[in-house]
Amino acid sequence: MIEINNLHKSYKMGANSLHVLKGLNFSIKEGELVAIMGSSGSGKSTLLNILGMLDEADSGEYTLDGVPIKNLNETKAAKYRNKFLGFIFQSFNLINYKSAMENVALPLYYQKVPRKQREEKAIKYLSQVGLKEWAHHLPNELSGGQKQRVAIARAMAAEPKVLLADEPTGALDSKTSYEVMDLIQKINDDGNTILVVTHEEDIAHMCKRIVHLKDGVIVEDKKVDQVRASQYV
């Protein structure tokens, strides 16, 4: 599903250049649930943003679902993001003047799904994350966990090939974190490929594979026995 080969990325700040990703290689198959770990500043978000086409690598190859991602213009990148990818951010990134349902329906708007179908689908995914009753509430009327569940529903709504989650539990307490992880595990059970950036060990062990980043290189890549989050909920 995801193939990266010798991926490099540096940030230029004035005369200085900060080499963040120093030649990463890995591949992720369909249906995997991968945790990307590492200390702060190790380049986890940078990697995820490149995988999400929100940012570009300096060099190296990236293939998503057999499509080489290279020299994309913004319009094409937008189409790919819309078709292939769902995002879950640490800070939720919901649009604050849109209701939960409207937020979930937004990726479908860009897929040109008719309004009626959009709303039906949004409600369907909101009920999957247990927020059907909150469909018409604005984000600021929801708790952090609820917001993240709306964001997950939104990422799911477009039915993407890959879900990218950057510290989805970073802003949540542990109980709510487990609820969110439970949801992510269930989505993965349905066959979706998911990448989760985290620096929490317990969250990482709820995935099936852990990739460890340090100073811009992969220092460890191992399969783990998945801990089910449902036992804590």
Place this chain on the structure above:
Amino acid sequence: MFSRDIWKEIFETIQKNKLRTFLSGFTVALGILIFVVLFGFGNGLINTFNEFFSNDATNVFMVFRGRTTMPYKGYKANRTVEFDNSDLEDVEKNFPLFLEYLSPRITRQDTVSYKNESNSYSNWGVGPAHQYAEMNIIMKGRYINVMDIKNKTKNAVIGRLVEQDLFGSKNAVGKYIDVGGSSFKVIGVFQDDGGDNEERNIFVPYTTMQLIEKNTDKIDAMVIGFKPEIGYAGAMAFEKSLDKFIREKKYIHPQDRNGIFIRNVADQLRQNQQFARVLQIIVGFVAFGTIIAGIIGISNIMVFVVKERTKELGIRKALGATPKSVIGTILLESVFITTVSGFIGMLLGVGILSSMGERLEDFFITNPYIDMPMAIIATVVLIIFGGIAGYVPARRAARIKPIVALRDE
């Protein structure tokens, strides 16, 4: 780009961001409103100017007499210049090529009464030609004619409002009124576009007035109509030789500005039209400035709006919004708001102008108006520039990498 779905999305955004909508809408509406009102007032000023002069014939000189300020040919200064009937004859004899008509004018203020009603009016002794100079329109009866002058009849022509004051709704023609102690028969009623004052005038044969005033032959002023075909240059030449002729006859120094005075209506009209044009340019300038200010205002607001929405646009891009759709959303929203509020402002302005009507006449603003094409052009210009003003920051926002936009707080 113009599907129903896009509009629905835009309406929702507008509805849910009321302050933003209000701010940009208000700026545009206010800009257009001020433009329309200013422009209308400018037109009102010009109307006032034109009205001062349009109600009298423009091919007319008025020759007034004064008091000399310079000694000349043995005459001392400070001598009152007098006109009499022989001056009329001389002018008529010497300027046949230029002259179309000629009337003397003797101006008096008299108490005029009919039965119990009585009032003070301007009472002028004139000849038949005076009607053309004043452009009086006879509503009923007739004006003073040659026979009145010859026979020194005690006939009077009265203004519409004089009839209204003294006779109410009754017909004045044929009735006898008392004018400064003498009885006159009303032979006609006239109206005049020059406003109320001009319709509170009465006219009597100048010969009659001279007879009553101890049979003098003095007159106060000469009203001289020249042939329109002589044109502006001809009129100026006529004025010059007329001035010279009278000065010679009355022994007035050629440089004495106070001995006689010729009021050239055509020349004054021309000067005033020039003044009105300058006024129009100034008002146009100010109004243009308002539109520019409006454009700058809307540009600033658009920059602010796009800045405020950077993060939202980043989210939309992460979810699959193309640069085109980002620009489209911002642009359509801004054009929609400017269009609606622009036309609201325009209609408000037009409404204010038409509700003003005559209320501002004291400030020399008569019947302020703006022609619709002008108002619409100004509004459309503001909309177009509002669109351009929105396009520039929208394009910039569309180019920002989503990751940068998302980081924006």
